[in-house]
Amino acid sequence: MAKTRVAFLWHMHQPLYREPETGEYLMPWVRLHATRAYYDMAWMLERHPGVRCTVNFTPVLLEQLEDYARGTARDRFLDLTARPAEELGPEERQQLLKSFFMVDWETVIRPLPRYWSLLHQRGRDIRQIDLARTAERFTTADLTDLQVLFNLGWMGFGALADDEGLRALREKGRDFGRADVDYLLAAQRRIVGEIAPRWRRLAERGQVELSTTPYFHPILPLVCDTDVARRALPGLPLPQRFAWPEDARWHVREAIAVHERIFGRRPDGMWPAEGSVSPEALEVFASEGVGWLCTDEAVLFRSLSPDPPRLRTLYRPWLAEAGAGRAVRMLFRDRGLSDLIGFTYARTPAREAVADLVSHLESIGTAWTDAELDGPATVGVFLDGENPWEHFQGSGFEFLDELYRQLEGSQTLATATVSEATAAPAGPAIARIHSGSWIEGSYRIWIGHQEDRQAWTALAKAREALEQVRDVPPERLDRARRHLYAAEGSDWYWWYGEDFTTELAAEFDSLFRGHVLAACHLVGAPPPPEALEPIKRVGPTAAAALKPLREPTLLLSPRLDGQETTYFEWQGAGLYRPGQHRGSMFGGAQAFNVLHFGFDLGRLYLRLDPAESPERSREVASSVRVELTCDGRTERVEFALTDGGPFAGRWREGPLGEAAFARILELGVPFAPLQLAPRARVAVAVHVLRGGVAVERLPRYGYLDVQVPDEDFERVHWRV
CATH class of the missing domain: 1.20.1430 (immunoglobulin/albumin-binding domain-like)
Incomplete structure (x- = not known):
């Protein structure tokens, strides 16, 4: 039996942060992602030479990396770090407190006790903080520690493993001096300068295929003609028409030139920005000599006849007609598997996550063989190669190491580059590619x-x-x-x-x-x-x-029956909408899309509304875990999702709380057994799980900040 081919494509991209007039870099993310993701991903592949994959670097990212390596790029965060804390003015001190906690609190800040302490010294909810007054309470020593810990927190496992001095700083943990700041910034610059040469060596030894994206990461079909947005969304209001296919051609041509200059060879293929394709864009790609393209399964299925069989359709390479008698090779990603890595596995123990992913891949191969289909099954797993690792413990070290180890030793799975995976498309070409992206099969996000x-x-x-x-x-x-x-x-x-x-x-x-x-x-x-x-x-x-968050204003007494019994029973509750707290990545299907939260004097109440239907939520999730953190202590109460109710949650070794799930999921957790006293501030997060694997978190990052009410709550919050 032929091994199932797994084609990973890790996409690395940051936009142009250089301010047009001054040349100053407004944001630090090129520099900081270099010290984690770009370095870590190469470091891990060097230790697993049997793993083959494709890594996509955008030209605008590569040229910014060159600026930092030369020392010609300066960003505001870098300047705030380089300046001695005693020389910072009041506004700079406030900016430090506002910006230097911009990293995952659970995976980066909490493991560093001094950093965690500084966060609580500032306060978790920036909306409730008088930064000017708070900054006055931070000493020079506090601010110097914050300067170091923010930059140190962005160091990934590869940088720490290779640099004894960085490990020493992490072990030191606090009471840093200017020499420590200088060492850290010098290490950053050295690491940034190593990124492109390191990836070039991996490509030259044949383990990694390097690909690119049109130069400034444009939605190329919209650059060709914004009117194509109506093909997927016929009623969409559109702006004044923008149609400059010659600009699209410049982005493709310039990307190829920059890639060849930096990596020493022309790329065979491209990841279109956001997986965005159209017939007109394919003509541009093909006429400029691009050999392959990748995008999402939604584009594939909408390019073919209605309801094509998933197995024989998705897990194979295709040819797509690209005008003037040309065709381009294409591979389409399995969205579900890609999203598991990007959005789900971060909160799951590495061995469990890898076992889950490998079992999915093996099941595809088994189904392909049982169906007696020709050639090996080919599974495309394409996702962001930098943002997910911030939310994995240890920057994803255990997950990547275990995944690559299992793939190297697998008897049924083999990794492949996209060029290898698309080398021999079989069957008829796609006559007309769907005009859409990897998000919703449309361009709504960028023009809607x-x-x-x-x-x-x-x-x-x-x-x-x-x-x-x-x-x-x-x-x-x-x-x-x-x-x-x-x-x-x-x-x-x-x-x-x-x-x-x-x-x-x-x-x-x-x-x-x-x-x-x-x-x-x-x-x-x-x-x-x-x-x-x-x-x-x-x-x-x-x-x-936007209404991303509404604070509770009244005490609640909902009947926990899984129904919205009356309109008024959740009136006065706080409101959180997960979809409106999305950041730089877009995830897949949600189990729940609205979270109401509130309390009476004895219990915390949560209400989760299904994103699609109760039936779909039960397919996506098997349990919900409520996590409550107070004074450095974390308690977890887990509720298995059964129909109806009421049913109890599980805390430690015994039952606690009450829940019901019918049209909505309603939960109640008592304060007293958890030793949560009136006026105590509690950080609350809800984890949605399937078989022990976390598939969703509300909020996605951070916490809801809840204060346990006392007898005066409604008097203080009363308003007409």
């Missing part, structure tokens, strides 16, 4: 909101203005075009609208508009009115519109 449309309109007006100018020196015109190419990148549109949130939304908005305005300034064209004022709504008004 009023803010998106305002941004596209500003871009369209600026792009047309460039074509009208005369008597502008070629060098200035080229610089202006490059600014607009940067503004075509997908990342700005990701943060517009209400689907995703970030504390740095204003900075992303400023970067986008800065490129549009800089282009117009260079050629003397009038700036688009749409770019003169902030597009992204931030501040109190936006927060009210």
